[in-house]
Every structure is written in C-alpha cells, then in structure tokens.
Amino acid sequence: MRTQSCKAYAKINLTLDITGRRADGYHEIETVMHTISLCDTVTVKPVRRPGITLRCNLPYVPCDERNIAYKAAAAFFERTGRPSGILIDLRKRIPVGAGMAGGSTDAAAVLRLRAARQGEGPGRCWRSWHWAWGRTCPFA
Helix, strand or coil: CCCEEEEEEEEEEEEEEEEEECCCCCEEEEEEEEEEEEEEEEEEEEECCCEEEEEECCCCCCCCCCCHHHHHHHHHHHHHCCCCEEEEEEECCCCCCCCCCHHHHHHHHHHHHHHHHCCCCCCHHHHHHHHHHCCCCCCC
C-alpha cells in the first residue's frame, strides 16, 4: 500500500478584520493571508484495518475525532462513500493555537492526499468541505 506525504504550510495574516459571527460560533472575517516556509508534514498510509488512526509527534495534540485532520479524513470517507483504513502521521512544526492555520492546513493536506489517491482533483465540491472547519482551510 502506497504511503503519501506532503508539506502543510503555515500562513500569516497581513490584515484581519472581524466582520461578524456565524451561527456555528466561527467569526466572519476579511483578511489577506500569505504562506510562510514553516510547515507541518502530513503522511497518509492506507491500512487494512478499517477506521482512522492518527499519530502526532506532540503529545498534547489530540489524535481522535477532536483533531481537524481526523475530521477531514472522516468527512472524505463519508462523502465519497469509500470507507477504508487510514493511518495519518502528523509531524507538527507549526505552533499549536498560534493562529497560523496549523490544524486547518493539516486537514487540507489530508483531503488533498486522499483526493489524489482516488484520482480526484481539488474541485469546487472538494474545496467546499473545508468551510465546515473554518475560514483558513480553503486557503491551505
């Protein structure tokens, strides 16, 4: 089974205006973002055992359904109707909770890798999944 990896780059906000609050608790924002060279490495490996297993080099990062990369994999399997087993390995370098899109970019990387494995490109529908987890996912 083929292992896939990619870099998940951090971002910085060059400008940020909060314009309101959504019903789900997220803020409506207007921002200009830019990637920086700091990145996490996301590795995805299909496994025979059904379900999602997530590992991370930082012990305080949740490795269950609270993790946005885990949620992305679950959403991919649910929406494509292609459930299978997957091991996600996160090598975190982006500071957690720093507003640099570390979780969002990891989730986007999982979706990119899964879509590529299935022979799908990052189309409009695929990108729309990101909105469920926050504003910075489509940027990633």
